[in-house]
Amino acid sequence: MAPVISKRIGLMRYGVMLFSLAYLGLSVATAIYILTLKKSILVTTIAIYCYIQVCANWRAMFVNSNKDHGIQVEEGLEKDIHNFCPECNIYKNKKSHHCPLCECCVLRHDHHCFFLGTCIGLNNQRYFVILCLYTGVGSLYLSLQIFLTSDWVFNRWFNYLELFMPFGYAFSLARTTTFSGALMVIVYNLSATIGMFCMYMFGLQVHLLSQSVTWHEFNSKTHVSKNQQILTMWSNFTTNFGHGLLHFIVPVMSGFLPSSKGKFPRTKSDERVY
Numbered sequence: 001m002a003p004v005i006s007k008r009i010g011l012m013r014y015g016v017m018l019f020s021l022a023y024l025g026l027s028v029a030t031a032i033y034i035l036t037l038k039k040s041i042l043v044t045t046i047a048i049y050c051y052i053q054v055c056a057n058w059r060a061m062f063v064n065s066n067k068d069h070g071i072q073v074e075e076g077l078e079k080d081i082h083n084f085c086p087e088c089n090i091y092k093n094k095k096s097h098h099c100p101l102c103e104c105c106v107l108r109h110d111h112h113c114f115f116l117g118t119c120i121g122l123n124n125q126r127y128f129v130i131l132c133l134y135t136g137v138g139s140l141y142l143s144l145q146i147f148l149t150s151d152w153v154f155n156r157w158f159n160y161l162e163l164f165m166p167f168g169y170a171f172s173l174a175r176t177t178t179f180s181g182a183l184m185v186i187v188y189n190l191s192a193t194i195g196m197f198c199m200y201m202f203g204l205q206v207h208l209l210s211q212s213v214t215w216h217e218f219n220s221k222t223h224v225s226k227n228q229q230i231l232t233m234w235s236n237f238t239t240n241f242g243h244g245l246l247h248f249i250v251p252v253m254s255g256f257l258p259s260s261k262g263k264f265p266r267t268k269s270d271e272r273v274y
Contacts, residue, residue, distance in 0.1 A: 056131040060116055060124050068096040068105040097216050110205075110214045126241045129209070132202040139195030146188045212236040 068090070085092050088105050092098075097109035099119050108122040120128045176182045208215060210233045 056127050056134060060113075060118075060120075060127040060131050068092045068107045095214065095217075108214060109216050110208075111216060125205070125209075129202060129205045132198045132205065136195050136198030136202055139191040139198065143188050143191035143195060146184055146191070150184055150188075209240050210236055212239065 106119045106121040110120040
C-alpha cells in the first residue's frame with residue numbers, strides 16, 4: 001500500500017508543478033497582452049518576478065531535509081513514550097509529527113501541502129511563505145489590471161459578482177464573442193481566486209510564525225500560551241527565516257537558520273523543549 005501512496009504523491013507533485021508552470025505562463029502572456037505601456041520595463045519586471053516565483057516554488061517543493069531521523073536517548077534516562085513514533089520506530093523531537101503521506105516524521109511539521117505535494121516543515125516553510133506572498137500579490141495585481149483594461153460593463157455594482165460565482169462565471173464566459181475575451185475571463189477568475197487564497201495563507205502563516213506555533217499545534221491545541229513564551233515576535237521570525245531582510249524577500253538566498261540544529265525556543269517553565 002505504501003509504494004502506491006508514494007507513487008500517487010509523486011504524480012500529484014509533478015502534476016501540480018505542470019499546472020503551476022502553465023498558469024504562470026498564461027498569466028505572463030496575458031499581462032504582456034494587456035499592459036502595453038513601457039514594454040521594456042514591463043518585460044524586465046515580469047522576468048524578475050517569474051524568476052523569484054520559480055525559485056520559491058522549486059525550493060518549497062524539493063527541499064526534502066525536513067525528515068526527522070530521531071533523537072538519541074541516553075541509557076538510564078526514561079524514554080518519553082509520547083515522543084515515540086511507532087511508524088518510524090524512532091524517538092522524535094517534540095515539534096516533529098508523522099505524516100502518513102510522506103511516510104516519515106517531519107521536523108517542525110506545519111501541514112502537508114497538496115498543491116506542492118510535500119510537507120511544509122523546518123527547512124521549506126520560509127520558502128512556502130514567500131511563495132504565498134509573491135503568488136498572492138502577483139495574482140491580485142494581474143486580476144486588477146484585467147478588470148481595469150477590460151470592456152466589461154454591468155448595470156449595477158453587485159452584478160460584477162457574476163465574475164466569481166460559478167453560474168455567473170459560466171454565463172460571463174458564454175457571453176464572450178472572442179477568444180481573447182474568454183481568455184481574460186478565465187485568467188481573471190483564476191487570478192482573483194488564487195490571489196485571495198494565497199494572501200489568506202500568507203497572513204495565517206505570518207501570524208503562526210510570530211507566535212512560534214505550527215498549524216498542526218494550532219489545530220490540536222497543543223501549543224503553549226503566549227505568556228509562556230520567552231522569545232519576542234522578531235526572535236520567532238529570525239528563528240524561522242534567519243537573519244537579514246533579504247532572506248525573506250529573495251528566496252534565492254539561503255541563510256542559516258538558528259533552529260536548523262533542532263534548537264527550538266523553550267518555554268518559561270521548560271515543560272516543553274522544542
